Amino acid sequence: MKKYRYFIGLIAFLFVISAHAQGNYHKGVLHLKKGKSQDVYIEIDFEFPQRFQQGITYMEPKDFEKYKSTGKMKGKMKQKMEPKHFEGFSLDDGREFRTVWYSDLTGKAIKMIPKRMTLEQVADGSIKMYKLYSRTTGKINQELADQIFENRENLVDYIQNNFQLLILKDKKNPTNVMHINLLNYIGDNARVKENYTNNHYGLRNQFTERQKMGKYVNKEYEASFLKMINDYNEEAAINSASDSR
Secondary structure, three states: OHHHHHHHHHHHHHHHHHHHHHHOEEEEEEEEHHHOEEEEEEEOOOOOOHHHHOOEEEEOHHHHHHHHHHOOOOHHHOEEEOHHHEEEEEEOOOOEEEEEEEOOOOOOHHHHOOEEEEEEEEEOOOOEEEEEEOOOOOOOOHHHHHHHHHOHHHHHHHHHOOEEEEEEOOOOOOEEHHHOOOHHHHOOOHHHHHHHHOOOOOHHHHOOHHHHHOOOEOHHHHHHHHHHHHHHHHHHHHHHHHHOO
16 A cells, blocks of 8 residues: 555656646747748746757657647757747747847956857837846855756746846847946937936836846846836837938
8 A cells, every 4th residue: 555655646746747847848939030930839948048059959740739639748849949040939929939148247358259049039119128046066156056956946036037138239249237427228219218308118116226237137127127118119109200201
């Protein structure tokens, strides 16, 4: 009886692990070079953000259906691809990811070399914005290390609420929003500039001492910043449409 209970417990444990792994695969479209695309299921695991930012693991629909029905993952089912081979991907839940070049100017000299990464795009238009999540392996900061080794059950929440917010306008590569002159981005729109000055977007409320000294922001900061950028982009799109008539 004891062995029987152990066997049942083991089966239940493996079932939970398999279900969790399957839940990390999201249906979407992989945007390849030269305008080509492919329907795939892409692994998005926020315990290891580097696995979808520095390369992706994906399955074709037929392989995912087999995996879903059997719970067994064969080596050939999973495929990997580096960012240099694709332009980005779109998930069915609405999230967009784009391949960009980014230089982390906050670290040592080696980090200043532009690196190709696939980042979640949260704003599109005249100004584009991306989210860069922290890697959870290799050299990491102390606060993140505490989450990994002492409070792992909250690791995903921490990663999703402490990230770099990058901005791109009239340049080749994006920049961390904590290290920019904001007027270089919105200063050519008098209305948006005035709204910012009057704290219409609530962004000025987000300037805490912690954020002034660091490179990470949270979801609240992101929401306020995006409110301003989306306002800017909407007016820019209207003006562009009027000019083209």
